[in-house]
Amino acid sequence: MLDICFINCDLKYETEAVVKLFFPLEHFGFLYDEENVGDEYIIIENVPGQTVGIRLKIGECERNEAVSSGENAKETEENVCRALYLILSEFTGKKPEWGALTGIRPVRKINSLLDEGKARNEIFGILNEKYFISEGKFSLCYDTALNQRLALKTLDNNSISLYVGIPFCPSRCSYCSFVSHSITSKGAMKLMDGYVRKLTEELKLIADAVNGTPFYINTVYFGGGTPTALSAEDLSRIISVVRQEFDLRGCEEFTVEAGRPDTIDRDKLCAMKEGGVTRISVNPQSLSDSVLKKIGRIHTVDRFHEAFELARKTGFDNINCDTIAGLPGDDEQGFENTLKELIKLSPEGITVHTLTVKTGARLAGSSRDAFADDSAVSRETKLARRLLSDSSYLPYYLYRQKNTIGNLENTGYSKKGYECLYNIYIMDETQNILAAGCGGSTKLVAPGGKIKRVLNYKYPYEYISRFDKMTEYKRQGLKNDLLSLCKTYNAERSNL
Numbered sequence: 014m015l016d017i018c019f020i021n022c023d024l025k026y027e028t029e030a031v032v033k034l035f036f037p038l039e040h041f042g043f044l045y046d047e048e049n050v051g052d053e054y055i056i057i058e059n060v061p062g063q064t065v066g067i068r069l070k071i072g073e074c075e076r077n078e079a080v081s082s083g084e085n086a087k088e089t090e091e092n093v094c095r096a097l098y099l100i101l102s103e104f105t106g107k108k109p110e111w112g113a114l115t116g117i118r119p120v121r122k123i124n125s126l127l128d129e130g131k132a133r134n135e136i137f138g139i140l141n142e143k144y145f146i147s148e149g150k151f152s153l154c155y156d157t158a159l160n161q162r163l164a165l166k167t168l169d170n171n172s173i174s175l176y177v178g179i180p181f182c183p184s185r186c187s188y189c190s191f192v193s194h195s196i197t198s199k200g201a202m203k204l205m206d207g208y209v210r211k212l213t214e215e216l217k218l219i220a221d222a223v224n225g226t227p228f229y230i231n232t233v234y235f236g237g238g239t240p241t242a243l244s245a246e247d248l249s250r251i252i253s254v255v256r257q258e259f260d261l262r263g264c265e266e267f268t269v270e271a272g273r274p275d276t277i278d279r280d281k282l283c284a285m286k287e288g289g290v291t292r293i294s295v296n297p298q299s300l301s302d303s304v305l306k307k308i309g310r311i312h313t314v315d316r317f318h319e320a321f322e323l324a325r326k327t328g329f330d331n332i333n334c335d336t337i338a339g340l341p342g343d344d345e346q347g348f349e350n351t352l353k354e355l356i357k358l359s360p361e362g363i364t365v366h367t368l369t370v371k372t373g374a375r376l377a378g379s380s381r382d383a384f385a386d387d388s389a390v391s392r393e394t395k396l397a398r399r400l401l402s403d404s405s406y407l408p409y410y411l412y413r414q415k416n417t418i419g420n421l422e423n424t425g426y427s428k429k430g431y432e433c434l435y436n437i438y439i440m441d442e443t444q445n446i447l448a449a450g451c452g453g454s455t456k457l458v459a460p461g462g463k464i465k466r467v468l469n470y471k472y473p474y475e476y477i478s479r480f481d482k483m484t485e486y487k488r489q490g491l492k493n494d495l496l497s498l499c500k501t502y503n504a505e506r507s508n509l
């Protein structure tokens with residue numbers, strides 16, 4: 014095991030992210046005392062106001078370098094990460110496509126450079142010099158920034174997104190680390206019933222806080238889990254509460270991430286359509302029955318096609334389909350086939366994820382051989398971009414996660430005019446989001462970008478049993494916070 018040791022500093026998150034670029038499945042020991050380091054180590058020692066020393070021994074590679082401290086902690090952190098990146102790149106011969114850029118929202122960096130009036134080649138120069146980003150990833154990121162710019166530039170400060178979490182799924186996918194509750198488990202129906210009651214209560218509390226303020230809802234997003242794991246009646250009940258309690262006259266988009274094709278039927282589609290849902294996801298992940306079986310999805314390719322067709326017949330004219338590159342049992346040919354078949358169906362959006370294996374997922378214990386080779390998955394994401402752009406799908410939102418094969422990205426593509434606003438806003442972190450339900454994260458964004466986050470419980474039983482405690486803020490603090498945010502926005506506007 015590789016030990017990473019810090020003296021006079023703690024750059025655990027940043028260092029781990031850089032080292033993982035080169036040793037993705039390695040486990041590290043984190044220490045704060047160099048006497049205890051093992052045979053292979055990276056020691057980072059900060060001498061305040063002077064230099065940061067990097068001493069490293071991994072296999073045949075032994076280095077001892079001094080990196081200059083930056084003018085502030087952020088700059089020092091970037092200097093250390095860059096130096097470590099260069100050492101490891103030289104030692105392993107690897108040149109990660111995203112370079113040393115490890116954050117989950119790379120598009121934001123481009124957006125802020127565009128705001129400064131910088132041109133494409135200048136922005137590439139800055140990011141390439143600072144993070145060694147490749148031209149290919151830069152181009153994807155830059156195009157994504159351009160395609161979301163209109164949505165961000167026209168975003169009204171007084172608009173809010175409403176997120177509703179449904180933490181149930183029909184079965185557990187092998188790559189899933191989400192705390193979704195399988196509806197096949199004992200007692201699931203009772204739990205779902207109690208959950209829906211509490212969820213509607215929480216929605217009413219949020220509505221009480223928003224109503225009477227200048228804020229209005231402009232997007233609604235039901236995510237999960239699988240919202241259509243609920244019965245048509247429960248789905249309809251929750252949608253009705255949203256419609257009755259909130260003023261949705263300014264609502265531009267109402268998404269239900271239906272997700273699993275095996276949970277979609279005519280009654281649920283009608284409940285969503287009648288409830289004013291404008292966008293849904295029907296996610297096959299793969300169009301190979303053997304891959305679906307291997308990853309624990311209990312639907313077939315035919316079932317996906319039925320669900321998609323039924324959604325079209327019910328009148329849904331904005332459907333997104335998710336796919337994943339690098340699934341166990343899949344290969345480049347299989348992934349290409351999935352994409353081509355999906356493109357033939359002409360959904361308005363196709364999201365291309367890269368497999369992420371997080372702790373907590375069943376797959377996490379598998380050996381490296383169980384996963385596709387990094388370079389094969391990289392070719393798949395490039396192929397996706399080419400095939401989708403040849404069919405007029407444009408990248409409009411992008412994010413990265415830890416522990417993704419090849420450190421690659423997840424990219425949402427859509428036909429022009431069908432970009433999901435909620436996805437853009439949540440990745441940019443500039444809009445207020447009010448969240449109800451399990452795993453919900455309410456975010457209030459002050460001018461200048463400071464975010465106040467209030468988290469809900471992740472598990473349904475906790476959500477139900479500790480509901481009163483959890484919703485205290487929504488009863489007592491949320492309305493005041495919204496009103497004072499409003500005052501700050503107004504003051505900011507009048508200073509312009």
Ligand code: SF4
Pocket residue numbers: 181182184185186188189190191193237238239272273
């Ligand atoms: S559908 Fe999504 S949330 Fe549900 S088990 Fe599969 S990956 Fe997890």
